Amino acid sequence: MDLQGALDLLKRNGYKYTGKRKRLVEVFYRESRYLSAKEVLDYMQEDYPGLSFDTIYRNLALFEDIGIVETTEWQGERRYRFCCGGDEHHHHLICTFCGKTRTIHVCPMNAILGKPEDFDITGHKFEIYGTCSSCKTDVAVSEM
């Protein structure tokens, strides 16, 4: 997914192309990491002071629907990031400090032999959490 691709997705699905949506796409594109709704709002308010959570959440849900962002949750908060890896199924190493990710191309579901009995699988989650090198440095410094 690139910036233009995301904007096209909005247009293609018949959604209005507003300055705020453009900016929101840009924020995700630029950051390319998992962001909480609060972080997104903070970035957006640099350009649109007084922007409300309603607008943020509504558009985050929309972006998730049409596949501009992918989501997960950790530490009790929902997080959103610009779709990476195109249509390819993938998983992530996630830095829980800054939300930066590294893509993992192996999927454990391939190793699960056959379908389990009496159980309809609707989804799965495989994520590796940790601290990236730059956050590791930050933590070390803050403890001096």
Added chain:
Amino acid sequence: MDLQGALDLLKRNGYKYTGKRKRLVEVFYRESRYLSAKEVLDYMQEDYPGLSFDTIYRNLALFEDIGIVETTEWQGERRYRFCCGGDEHHHHLICTFCGKTRTIHVCPMNAILGKPEDFDITGHKFEIYGTCSSCKTDVAVSEM
């Protein structure tokens, strides 16, 4: 983990053995599935009407600390279940309707060759979500 083992854990770590804690352990033992804090409170209030969330959350955190319950979160809620599988590392198939689980003994981390560079792994999560057979029936019936 069995019922007595959990009670021993409390005693062994020097925590007070109260009726409420005993009941709480029993609830988890009996249900043996993931429960939300709200569900736990509901069960507990059958015996202790007026029991507060404070007590629930405090003890859930304690139980997690000393290894009586294991936790996860989905659909924006933290969930708790009686530790299963002893000390053995494992993962779960989880019915997102009722919280019942099936243990998976394979761990995808074994397939990750070597440690990633510049990244300290602190944890990982592998869960398969779906609908168990009895909930599947319930849903079908409710749609009649």
Added chain:
DNA sequence: CATTTAAAACGTAATATTTACGATTTACAA
């Protein structure tokens, strides 16, 4: 360009989950 209209955003409030705190009660050891 003016008009129309469906969608988006605003302002604000409600809901749900989790955490916090001073006052009171209780388990347990001395």
Added chain:
DNA sequence: TTGTAAATCGTAAATATTACGTTTTAAATG
């Protein structure tokens, strides 16, 4: 039995998310 640290109560406060009526706006149409 008594003293004390821990547990619980009652209540309130954060925190995250969702909802809704009103106003504004993008963009299609004539």
